[in-house]
Amino acid sequence: MPDKLNIMHEPENSKKVVCIADHDEDDRMLLHEALLSLNQPCEILEISTRDQLTDQLSKLSDIFPDFIFLNTGMTGIEMVHCIETIRKETGSGMKAKIIIYSTDSDRSSIEKAFELGADFYAVKPSNYKDLKKLAGTVIEMEWETSEEESRIFHIGF
Structure with a gap:
């Protein structure tokens, strides 16, 4: 199956726009399903390649996602560049929440993500129940009102 940008429009009156940027198709699909299981209207954009992400980042001022799940394990993705671009493109009025979504649970990686401007750091859960919780x-x-420590998701952390 060729890589392509999948835009899934849920109900027409959607309230939340969620962007999932992850090279792993299974991880995108499972997170997509977990978000839909919340029964909150949303529009979900799935991005699977660096080129799609770059293209989408240039269009952020038109889309205004509420949440961006960003897997920094995507080939050619630099966390600092992505976060800076997102912040620049969305401006202060429409600030997307950036969720770093990674298998890396190293404390220094988490701290670096927050220093760069991430809003949340999630270590990818190993089961669907925890993914729904995330x-x-x-x-x-x-x-x-949330503190930085409550913005870290890692089972057993």
């Missing part, structure tokens, strides 16, 4: 945590979080 999706709910991100979508339902009180962002204005």
Whole structure:
């Protein structure tokens, strides 16, 4: 199956726009399903390549995603460049929440992500139940009042 940008339009009156940028098709599909299981109207954009991400980042001012799940394991992706671009393109009025979505659980990687401007760091869960918990945590979080430690998702951390 060739890589392509999948835009899944859920209900027409969608309230949340979620972008999933991950090279792993299974991980994108499972996160997509977990988000839909929350029964909250949303539009989900799936990105699988660096070129698609670059193209999508140039269009952020038109789309205004609420959440961007960014897998920094994608070939050619530099976390610092992506976060800077997202912040620049969305400006201060429409700030997308950037969720670094990674298998890397190293404390220094987590700290670096926050230093660069990430809003949340999620270590990819190993089972669907925990993935649904992650999706709910991100979508339902009180962002204005949450502490940095509550913005880290890692089972057993």
